[in-house]
Amino acid sequence: MPDVPEDVPPRCPACGRAYESVTVHADGVMVNLLENDRYRRVCFEPTERDGEAAMQFYHHTHRQADAGAARAGE
Numbered sequence: 698m699p700d701v702p703e704d705v706p707p708r709c710p711a712c713g714r715a716y717e718s719v720t721v722h723a724d725g726v727m728v729n730l731l732e733n734d735r736y737r738r739v740c741f742e743p744t745e746r747d748g749e750a751a752m753q754f755y756h757h758t759h760r761q762a763d764a765g766a767a768r769a770g771e
């Protein structure tokens with residue numbers, strides 16, 4: 698099961714937009730958002746967990762992903 702970190706930035710470090718949730722994965726994971734009703738995009742940010750390399754997944758809803766850069770304050 699993925700962990701949900703507590704010390705995450707207020708905006709996605711990859712695209713700078715608001716996100717709905719963050720998970721951390723240190724093992725292999727499959728991502729398929731083609732027919733996902735809730736999320737449009739997931740951005741990935743390298744991180745570390747317990748001294749081991751891991752990836753943070755920033756989940757963007759359709760609305761968050763559709764928002765233009767000028768509306769990133771949403």
Ligand SMILES: [Zn+2]
Binds near residue numbers: 709711712714
């Ligand atoms: Zn992002």
